[in-house]
Amino acid sequence: MGRARTIARRTFLTGAVAIAGGVAFGTYLVRRDPQNPLADGLGPGAATFNPWVKIDAQKITLITPHADIGQGAVHMQATLLAEELDLDLGQFDTEFGEPAPAYHNTALAGEGTPYRITDQGVVARGTLATIGGLAKIIGLQGTGGSSSVADSFDKLRAAGATARETLKLAAAQKHGVEGADLTTKSGAVILPDGTAIPYVDLAADAAAIDPVRDVPLRAASDWRLIGKPTQRSDIRAKSTGTLSYAIDLQLDGMVHAAVRLSPRRSGVRSFDAEAARTMRGVVDVFPITNGLAVLADNTWRAFRAAEAIDVTWQDAAYPAEQADHWKAVEASFTDAHLDTSLRDDGDVESALAADAVRAEYRVPYVAHAPLEPMMALVRVTDDQVEVWTAHQLPRVLQQQVAGVTGHKSGQVVLHNQYAGGSFGNRLECEYVAVAAEIANQVRGTPVKMTFRREEDFAQDFPRPLGMMRGAGDVDSGQVRALALDIASPSPIGSMIGRLGLPQAGPDIQIPAGAWNAPYGIENFRVRAYATPGVAPVSSWRSVGASGAGFFIEGFLDEVIHAAGADPLEERLRLCDWDVARGTLEAVAEMSNWGESLPEGKGRGVAMVESFGVPVAEVVEVTDTPDGIRIDKVWVAADVGTVVDPVNFENNVQGAVVWGLGHAMNSEITYSDGMAEQSNYHAAEGMRLYQAPQIMVRGLETHFAVRGIGEPPVPPAAPALANAIFAATGMRLREMPFNRHVRFI
Amino acid sequence: MKLRVNGKDHHVDVEDDMPLLWVLRDELGLMGTKYGCGIAQCGACTVHMDGIAVRSCQLAAADVDGDITTIEGLGTPESLHAVQEAWVETQVAQCGYCQSGQIMQVASFLDMNPEPTDDQIDAAMSGNLCRCGAYPRIRAAIRSAAGKMAAA
Numbered sequence: 001m002g003r004a005r006t007i008a009r010r011t012f013l014t015g016a017v018a019i020a021g022g023v024a025f026g027t028y029l030v031r032r033d034p035q036n037p038l039a040d041g042l043g044p045g046a047a048t049f050n051p052w053v054k055i056d057a058q059k060i061t062l063i064t065p066h067a068d069i070g071q072g073a074v075h076m077q078a079t080l081l082a083e084e085l086d087l088d089l090g091q092f093d094t095e096f097g098e099p100a101p102a103y104h105n106t107a108l109a110g111e112g113t114p115y116r117i118t119d120q121g122v123v124a125r126g127t128l129a130t131i132g133g134l135a136k137i138i139g140l141q142g143t144g145g146s147s148s149v150a151d152s153f154d155k156l157r158a159a160g161a162t163a164r165e166t167l168k169l170a171a172a173q174k175h176g177v178e179g180a181d182l183t184t185k186s187g188a189v190i191l192p193d194g195t196a197i198p199y200v201d202l203a204a205d206a207a208a209i210d211p212v213r214d215v216p217l218r219a220a221s222d223w224r225l226i227g228k229p230t231q232r233s234d235i236r237a238k239s240t241g242t243l244s245y246a247i248d249l250q251l252d253g254m255v256h257a258a259v260r261l262s263p264r265r266s267g268v269r270s271f272d273a274e275a276a277r278t279m280r281g282v283v284d285v286f287p288i289t290n291g292l293a294v295l296a297d298n299t300w301r302a303f304r305a306a307e308a309i310d311v312t313w314q315d316a317a318y319p320a321e322q323a324d325h326w327k328a329v330e331a332s333f334t335d336a337h338l339d340t341s342l343r344d345d346g347d348v349e350s351a352l353a354a355d356a357v358r359a360e361y362r363v364p365y366v367a368h369a370p371l372e373p374m375m376a377l378v379r380v381t382d383d384q385v386e387v388w389t390a391h392q393l394p395r396v397l398q399q400q401v402a403g404v405t406g407h408k409s410g411q412v413v414l415h416n417q418y419a420g421g422s423f424g425n426r427l428e429c430e431y432v433a434v435a436a437e438i439a440n441q442v443r444g445t446p447v448k449m450t451f452r453r454e455e456d457f458a459q460d461f462p463r464p465l466g467m468m469r470g471a472g473d474v475d476s477g478q479v480r481a482l483a484l485d486i487a488s489p490s491p492i493g494s495m496i497g498r499l500g501l502p503q504a505g506p507d508i509q510i511p512a513g514a515w516n517a518p519y520g521i522e523n524f525r526v527r528a529y530a531t532p533g534v535a536p537v538s539s540w541r542s543v544g545a546s547g548a549g550f551f552i553e554g555f556l557d558e559v560i561h562a563a564g565a566d567p568l569e570e571r572l573r574l575c576d577w578d579v580a581r582g583t584l585e586a587v588a589e590m591s592n593w594g595e596s597l598p599e600g601k602g603r604g605v606a607m608v609e610s611f612g613v614p615v616a617e618v619v620e621v622t623d624t625p626d627g628i629r630i631d632k633v634w635v636a637a638d639v640g641t642v643v644d645p646v647n648f649e650n651n652v653q654g655a656v657v658w659g660l661g662h663a664m665n666s667e668i669t670y671s672d673g674m675a676e677q678s679n680y681h682a683a684e685g686m687r688l689y690q691a692p693q694i695m696v697r698g699l700e701t702h703f704a705v706r707g708i709g710e711p712p713v714p715p716a717a718p719a720l721a722n723a724i725f726a727a728t729g730m731r732l733r734e735m736p737f738n739r740h741v742r743f744i
Numbered sequence: 745m746k747l748r749v750n751g752k753d754h755h756v757d758v759e760d761d762m763p764l765l766w767v768l769r770d771e772l773g774l775m776g777t778k779y780g781c782g783i784a785q786c787g788a789c790t791v792h793m794d795g796i797a798v799r800s801c802q803l804a805a806a807d808v809d810g811d812i813t814t815i816e817g818l819g820t821p822e823s824l825h826a827v828q829e830a831w832v833e834t835q836v837a838q839c840g841y842c843q844s845g846q847i848m849q850v851a852s853f854l855d856m857n858p859e860p861t862d863d864q865i866d867a868a869m870s871g872n873l874c875r876c877g878a879y880p881r882i883r884a885a886i887r888s889a890a891g892k893m894a895a896a
Contacts (some may be wrong), residue, residue: 072838231832231835232835232837235831235837237821240815240816240824240828241777241814241843241844242820243840244775247778298766298770369875370839370841371839372780372839372841373779418840421876422839423875452782453780646835650838650881653879654876654877680781680786681783681785684873685875688866688869688874688882691877691880691883694880
């Protein structure tokens with residue numbers, strides 16, 4: 001228990017929960033399997049082998065509890081289960097399953113620990129195991145931190161294998177043959193005489209026996225599905241408009257709701273809703289927390305009535321003007337706000353000469369703005385709350401909704417749905433809490449609450465703004481010292497505060513991507529400062545590394561330039577992790593780095609490790625008379641094992657577009673306490689005409705299997721800034737870059 | 745008022761200025777057409793009026809003066825339109841929410857311009873936002889669809 005107390009004292013904030021003090025637990029609890037949620041409500045003749053596999057006489061159902069926010073999590077999870085269960089794709093249904101402790105995410109919980117991915121020492125591994133155990137006990141079910149593959153890879157293959165062996169045992173007993181003589185193929189047990197017994201015909205027999213346990217996993221050389229291009233299970237529905245997102249669901253008797261919530265996250269000062277009340281189709285208008293709700297018989301009528309409410313708001317609890325947000329960040333580089341000092345190699349102070357390279361970098365607030373606006377469909381009755389929405393933290397959401405309606409957490413039923421994007425937004429509970437509060441006023445009536453896009457922007461908890469003050473020095477053509485001081489509000493602290501949990505403890509996300517950089521610079525220090533008192537913030541695809549990755553890789557490029565060294569060669573020389581070096585070598589080869597380029601073209605490189613995955617990117621731009629054109633991007637990422645090469649490539653390309661597009665033109669600024677950007681015209685991201693060619697290579701030398709949803713984001717912005725410097729001589733130290741250059 | 749959608753006549757009792765998007769979704773229950781921005785900035789609501797791609801969030805119900813085709817009328821999972829075939833084979837979708845609009849935009853565009861240049865594709869498709877960034881695959885699928893339509 002000594003180690004648990006040590007962790008408790010350090011109280012690092014993890015991706016979703018505070019590892020709060022005073023936790024005591026033993027290995028018994030950790031080893032005991034959380035109850036299989038499929039066991040409840042299992043029909044006669046149906047079998048469940050573990051929380052992920054359910055078979056009855058009609059069909060095979062695989063439970064894929066990791067939320068699908070566009071990254072293809074359903075298909076990935078189903079592929080892992082089907083691999084060992086010997087199912088063909090298309091032979092089974094998938095369901096998200098109910099929120100349940102059985103679906104705890106061990107990999108996500110490890111994300112908040114202060115250990116570099118290369119640190120496989122006793123303390124680091126012990127800590128990860130301890131926190132993973134804690135996740136199991138508290139039943140932390142979540143999707144985030146690019147952890148779905150890492151969490152699922154062994155667990156779901158094992159679930160498939162135990163189900164397969166149990167079905168074989170059932171077939172052996174039923175047909176009086178030796179289990180060792182049986183094989184499985186395409187959803188059937190094959191008897192020694194070649195007869196195929198479909199799994200569905202064995203369900204009742206399998207239900208009567210204890211599941212087989214501890215089945216060894218197959219060797220990679222025997223995989224049929226993993227590593228092969230397969231067709232995503234949702235691709236046909238998503239190409240024909242037939243996939244129902246939560247926003248597309250309709251229930252009998254349903255009413256539509258729209259809201260006017262305070263764009264200052266404050267209370268209502270006064271309002272006049274008379275005009276709204278008399279509009280066609282409006283059923284009711286009533287106050288809710290920090291705003292007003294409209295019920296109507298049609299989404300548009302509800303939207304229009306919400307817009308017609310005349311309302312004034314209380315002041316914001318954070319600074320009204322953007323300049324004062326920046327002043328708060330500038331003022332937080334003090335000992336009192338020092339959050340972490342996780343990297344301090346050599347002696348930085350002595351190594352920095354008076355003429356050291358010094359620079360200041362900034363990243364702004366940025367909105368998530370997934371294309372499906374935040375919405376939820378909720379029906380409250382006296383003994384139950386049903387919620388239809390897409391969410392990444394099902395059990396946390398249950399608790400939050402229960403708190404709103406006065407039910408017990410267990411009375412909240414979440415029907416999780418495919419998400420029309422998230423980028424971190426669906427880790428938040430507010431949009432569902434608003435819907436629940438409205439539905440609680442009209443118990444028995446299903447309420448579909450949809451944010452107008454303008455409401456979605458106004459209510460977004462953005463990526464934190466942040467600053468870096470850097471100093472670096474060189475000697476004999478090499479980088480000798482790098483010192484980064486990074487200040488930003490804590491995204492994880494802000495999120496945890498909204499959940500009503502203690503916000504104590506440092507947030508490793510503030511310097512993420514910088515402190516853990518796989519560079520063996522002789523004198524290397526990263527200090528992080530937590531900025532208080534600015535706007536509430538959240539996790540945004542790649543979280544802290546979306547800012548700090550730009551800080552380190554943009555500034556390091558300046559120091560390398562001062563040394564007169566080649567940006568890629570010097571990074572290779574500094575790199576102290578062979579897996580990361582492999583990604584740099586790969587992009588060097590892919591891009592033919594070092595070849596002479598035509599006038600006006602420039603290339604930049606960046607490499608960031610986030611979520612345990614090193615990703616190197618080379619961006620090529622052309623400085624045209626009309627502005628900067630991004631021509632090509634080469635990307636290499638090492639995730640240990642690529643589960644699906646098609647989806648891998650799509651995720652990487654999308655993450656690069658995300659990183660580049662927002663670096664180019666997106667920010668949220670506050671004025672009069674409100675976000676100034678209200679729709680996509682003011683926060684575009686990248687459009688198709690701007691999208692470069694993106695060449696992707698997945699490497700598989702990593703000692704662990706990791707996810708790819710976020711890691712390609714952080715290197716994109718600095719690689720672009722470095723390419724623009726190479727092409728124009730202009731250093732971009734502030735996003736969005738279109739404050740300084742024009743893009744075509 | 746009367747609307748012809750996917751080959752069927754519908755009588756709806758709505759305000760003249762209700763955008764077609766909401767007539768389709770909330771009055772007719774055709775949920776394949778998506779709401780994204782409401783101001784013609786994202787293209788998720790794209791449908792065809794007499795074969796021409798239009799943003800249904802900007803088209804008032806009273807201004808509809810042609811046959812409307814939505815994603816449901818373009819093809820079905822069992823009988824895909826050539827553009828949808830290309831979309832499935834190329835595996836374009838990530839979250840998929842913008843794809844109804846992307847596909848409707850492409851189907852109309854290729855109908856008018858069966859052999860587009862890269863610049864023409866860029867011009868035709870840049871009003872359709874994909875927050876997941878599936879643009880490389882959208883481009884590839886357009887090329888593939890153009891080939892399929894030329895061969896048909």
